[in-house]
Amino acid sequence: MLLGSAGGLSLVSGVTHALAPTTIATFVISGLTLGVLAALVGRSVDRLGDRLGATGTGVLQGGLGNLPELFFSIFALRARLVVVVQAAIVGSILGNLLLVLGAAFVVGGVRHGVQRFSAEAARNAALLLSLAVAILVVPTVSSHLTVPAGRHERALSDVAAVVLLAVLVLASVWSWRASRRQDPAATEEVAEVLGEAQRPSERPSKRWPLPLALGMLVAASLLAALVSDWFVTALAHSLVELHVGQSFAGLVIVAIAGNAVEHVVGVSLAAQNRMDYALSAILQSPIQIAFGLLPALVLLSYAIGGSPLTLVLPPLDLIVLVLGTVVTVIVVFDGESNWLEGVVLIGLYVTIAPAFWWG
Numbered sequence: 390m391l392l393g394s395a396g397g398l399s400l401v402s403g404v405t406h407a408l409a410p411t412t413i414a415t416f417v418i419s420g421l422t423l424g425v426l427a428a429l430v431g432r433s434v435d436r437l438g439d440r441l442g443a444t445g446t447g448v449l450q451g452g453l454g455n456l457p458e459l460f461f462s463i464f465a466l467r468a469r470l471v472v473v474v475q476a477a478i479v480g481s482i483l484g485n486l487l488l489v490l491g492a493a494f495v496v497g498g499v500r501h502g503v504q505r506f507s508a509e510a511a512r513n514a515a516l517l518l519s520l521a522v523a524i525l526v527v528p529t530v531s532s533h534l535t536v537p538a539g540r541h542e543r544a545l546s547d548v549a550a551v552v553l554l555a556v557l558v559l560a561s562v563w564s565w566r567a568s569r570r571q572d573p574a575a576t577e578e579v580a581e582v583l584g585e586a587q588r589p590s591e592r593p594s595k596r597w598p599l600p601l602a603l604g605m606l607v608a609a610s611l612l613a614a615l616v617s618d619w620f621v622t623a624l625a626h627s628l629v630e631l632h633v634g635q636s637f638a639g640l641v642i643v644a645i646a647g648n649a650v651e652h653v654v655g656v657s658l659a660a661q662n663r664m665d666y667a668l669s670a671i672l673q674s675p676i677q678i679a680f681g682l683l684p685a686l687v688l689l690s691y692a693i694g695g696s697p698l699t700l701v702l703p704p705l706d707l708i709v710l711v712l713g714t715v716v717t718v719i720v721v722f723d724g725e726s727n728w729l730e731g732v733v734l735i736g737l738y739v740t741i742a743p744a745f746w747w748g
Contacts, residue, residue, distance in 0.1 A: 398422040399612050406619040413630060416623035419616050420646045426613040427457040433606035455682045456610050460617035461643070462686050467695040468621050474698060476639025476745065478683050479706045482675040484644045486518070486717040487738035489652045490671050493659035494720075494731025497667070506664035508724025514672040515718040517560060521679035522714045524549050525700055525707065532701040546699035550684030557680035636703070636745040664726065709741045 402422040405415040458481070465474045497504045528545045531538040538545055628638055645652070658667035683700070690698040702710070716737055720730045 398425055399616060402616055402619060406622070410619065410622050411626035412623065413627045415619065416627040419620040419623060420642070422616045423457055423461065423613060423620055424646050426609050426616060429609040430456055430606065430613065433602055433609060455677055457613040457617065458678070458682055459685070460610075460614040461620060462682070463689070463693055464618050464621040465624075466686070466690055466693050466698055468625060469696040470621065470625065470635060471696045471698060472635040472703075473624070473639040473643065474686070475702055475706060476636045477643040478639075478678060479702065479710050480640035480644030481678050482518075482710065483640070483713045483738065483741065484652070485655075485671050485675045486713050487734045487741075488645075489655050490668075490717065490720075491731040491734030491736075491738065492652075493656045493667050493671060494726045494734065495728045496656055496731075497659035497662065497664065498726060498728030498731060500660060501662045502727070504659070504662060504664045504726050506668050506721075506724055506726070508722070510665065511668060511672075511721040511724060514668070514676060515721060517556070517676050518672070518679065518714050519718060520556065521553065521676075522711055524553060525679075525702060525710070528700045529702050529704070529707045533704065542699050542701045543697065546687055546701065549700050550687040553680045553684040557677075560680070634745065634747055636706075637742070637747075640706075640745045641742050668721070705744065709744070713737065713741070 398418065399422055402415070402419045405412070405418050409415055458477075462474045462477070465471075465477075494504075528542055528549055531545060532542045624638065624643075627633075628635060633642070655667050655671040658664075658670060687698050687700060690696075716734065720726070720734065
């Protein structure tokens with residue numbers, strides 16, 4: 390069904406782009422298409438991970454899961470829409486931390502009361518997110534203060550980008566070693582809870598053949614690159630017609646459209662009282678964006694052309710990112726959640742979003 394939807398929407402998106410490349414209809418259709426293609430990329434990565442185990446899946450998801458967002462950002466930078474790219478990255482992080490995590494807590498809390506999850510895993514995720522935000526503070530504050538480092542924001546951003554990528558590599562190594570120490574019986578029990586543990590005779594039928602998984606990944610990635618170009622072409626004109634600022638478009642529209650499938654998965658897992666998996670699905674995306682996608686774009690912007698990208702964020706973007714991260718860390722640190730905590734997270738997101746409507 391996902392493959393059919395991706396193919397059909399890609400065809401419709403191509404037709405609308407050919408007939409009217411700068412209309413609102415093309416903007417909406419290509420945005421929906423990009424979201425579905427992102428889901429197909431994720432599904433292909435998961436199927437490839439079936440053959441590599443949990444660690445291999447994590448590595449693939451970290452490296453390939455954000456390909457649609459990467460393509461969109463590249464074309465947006467070439468079109469000199471730096472504000473949209475920065476806002477989309479901040480919006481993707483905040484959308485997961487506040488809107489999606491809050492919705493998961495509300496849905497899960499209403500259905501199951503107080504829910505519990507691994508406090509250690511939540512603290513590790515909170516530590517990484519706090520580090521990422523702290524690193525972003527340094528070039529941004531240096532640029533807006535009258536200090537010597539403020540005159541070297543590009544060099545400072547490059548250093549910070551390298552540090553973020555290095556931490557991502559080390560965190561992947563740590564996760565790989567931790568997964569090797571897991572009790573095999575516990576791993577099998579986890580698989581049974583997820584409905585993934587089957588008799589040996591049944592497992593091959595659940596796997597995609599390797600050529601199919603690779604083919605789907607390549608095809609979905611190529612289509613995502615193509616549709617991203619169409620989406621950016623329509624975006625600039627649609628913002629003018631809709632009287633929507635670039636900041637709001639990136640923070641809310643682009644961020645939610647690009648991560649819609651991940652949002653549904655996280656909330657669905659919480660509704661089933663699988664909070665460890667819900668938290669993992671929701672928090673891994675902002676971690677990958679902060680430590681992988683963002684620094685990669687900073688370094689790639691030398692070769693992309695158009696406008697360069699640095700880690701110097703607009704002050705309001707940085708402030709709301711710090712606020713969202715701090716509140717999320719406080720909420721998840723005890724390893725428990727309820728619907729009131731979800732309301733708090735959603736309330737903060739609903740307050741932040743209108744602040745970007747005027748740019």
